[in-house]
Amino acid sequence: MVIRTVLTGLTALTLTAPNGFLAPIESGGGPLTVEALPRVVYTAHRGGALEVPENSMSGLLAAYERGTAQVIDFDTRMLRDGTLVVMHDDTVDRTTYASGSVRTMDRWDWLAVRLRPGTALPGNWRPERPPTVAEVLDRFGGKIMLMLEAKDPRSLDPLARLIRSRKLTRSVFVNTNDPAVARRAHRLGLLAQLWRSRRQMLTDRPEGWAAFVDVLDVDYKARDGDLLRAVNSGIPRVWAHTVTKPKQRDRVLWLGCNGVITDAPGLLSRTPVKKYKPVKVGGPARR
Numbered sequence: 001m002v003i004r005t006v007l008t009g010l011t012a013l014t015l016t017a018p019n020g021f022l023a024p025i026e027s028g029g030g031p032l033t034v035e036a037l038p039r040v041v042y043t044a045h046r047g048g049a050l051e052v053p054e055n056s057m058s059g060l061l062a063a064y065e066r067g068t069a070q071v072i073d074f075d076t077r078m079l080r081d082g083t084l085v086v087m088h089d090d091t092v093d094r095t096t097y098a099s100g101s102v103r104t105m106d107r108w109d110w111l112a113v114r115l116r117p118g119t120a121l122p123g124n125w126r127p128e129r130p131p132t133v134a135e136v137l138d139r140f141g142g143k144i145m146l147m148l149e150a151k152d153p154r155s156l157d158p159l160a161r162l163i164r165s166r167k168l169t170r171s172v173f174v175n176t177n178d179p180a181v182a183r184r185a186h187r188l189g190l191l192a193q194l195w196r197s198r199r200q201m202l203t204d205r206p207e208g209w210a211a212f213v214d215v216l217d218v219d220y221k222a223r224d225g226d227l228l229r230a231v232n233s234g235i236p237r238v239w240a241h242t243v244t245k246p247k248q249r250d251r252v253l254w255l256g257c258n259g260v261i262t263d264a265p266g267l268l269s270r271t272p273v274k275k276y277k278p279v280k281v282g283g284p285a286r287r
Contacts, residue, residue, distance in 0.1 A: 031142025033170035034191060034214070037070055041259035042268060043147055044069035045242050046088065050263040053117045054095065055086045057131045057139070064144055068269035071173070072140065073147040073261060076133050078155045081106040084133035084162065090151070097127065103152075107132075134162055141168045147193065147215075147261075149175040156181060160188040173215055186212035193217055195241060201226040210234035217241055217261065220252050224278075231256035246271040254278075 044063040052059030055074050063072050075088040080103055093099045098113045105113075110130070117125035131139075133148065140146060146168075150156055153176070163172050174185045175193040177200075185192040195217035196204055204226070206216055210233055218230045220240040230238050239259030240252035249260050249268055254276035262268055 031168060031171050032144060034145065034173075035170070037145060039258060040253065041071060041237070041239065042069040042265050043071040043073050043239065043259065043261040044265045045073050045261045045263050046075065047072060048263060048265045050244060051122060051266050053115055053121065053125050053128075055088055055130065056115050056117075056125075056128055057135070058125065058128060060131075060136060060140065063265065064140060066266060068265040069262075071145040071147050071259075073149070073175075074136060075149045075151055076155060076159065077102045078152045078158075079103065079105050079107060079110060082158060083107040083110065084155055084158060085110055086131050086133060086136060088151070092130075096130065133159070137162055137166055137168065137172070141166050142171055145171060145173070147173040147175055149195075150181065150185075153178065153181050156184055156188065160185075160190055163190060175215075175217060179209055179213075182209070183212045186214075191215070196230075198222045198226075201230070204229075206230050206233035206235060215239055215259075218252075218257070220248050220260075224255060227252065227255045227257065243268070246274070247276075250274050250276040251278075 046054035047059035047063045052062045060072055060074060063069055074086050076084055077087045078084055087102055091101050092113055095115055096113050097116050113130055114127040115130050116127060150159055159174065163169055169189050173191045173193040175195055176182050177195050179194060182192040182194040191214045192212055193215040194209060194213045196219065198219040198221045201219060201222045206229065213235050215237040216230050216235040218227060218238060218240050220243050237259060238257050239261055240257045241261040243249050243260040243262045244264050246268060250273055252260060253273060
């Protein structure tokens with residue numbers, strides 16, 4: 001099986017906006033949509049969390065400018081006043097200098113939060129305010145495919161409004177671990193993505209989701225047979241998370257996945273895909 005990745009270099013015009021964030025990038029033509037994705041897709045998970053500060057505007061911008069992924073992923077949560085912000089955890093303790101629950105903050109509290117770049121990251125990164133979802137959509141929407149995980153199911157309707165108002169319904173995947181939320185996202189006219197853990201995949205029957213799931217987001221640690229069941233489910237895109245090493249990527253591609261979600265898009269993009277050699281345990285390759 002021959003797998004060829006297409007990595008498109010992207011460049012950006014850098015302008016400073018009054019609010020301290022970069023102004024929207026200029027681009028020609030219409031918005032980039034799901035139909036333009038290559039056969040094998042690389043997604044920068046949280047911007048590429050082993051290479052840039054996760055879920056930060058500077059990290060997302062670096063992922064965009066480096067051109068090592070065709071999709072940029074980020075996480076979303078809702079503040080108490082309904083503002084949608086970019087944050088993975090339910091508290092800000094791990095990734096910022098502040099502490100406390102995200103849902104107890106309002107937009108004015110959010111303005112005072114500063115991200116704390118990880119000391120192990122390559123390069124020099126400065127503290128910065130974590131962005132809102134609207135800011136990320138305005139910065140990158142239509143220039144590259146985006147993947148956002150709706151950590152709070154209550155946020156689905158306001159997320160849909162943000163995406164629709166920017167005419168990005170074919171440019172943003174909305175991710176969730178709940179099939180019912182994925183079905184709702186589909187009914188709202190959004191691109192629905194459903195992620196599943198290794199344990200969940202033991203009993204999943206993904207063919208039942210083919211009518212409303214655009215991307216099935218599977219755990220690369222799952223058994224060969226569970227990955228094959230996902231690949232053969234009828235869902236058009238089966239992408240494996242969260243891949244950090246070339247050998248992990250090579251295995252899931254060998255099994256038929258057509259994308260990887262990775263914390264290290266730079267590493268994977270410069271490491272050629274090799275033929276995967278399955279492990280044999282007393283006989284034929286495990287499935």
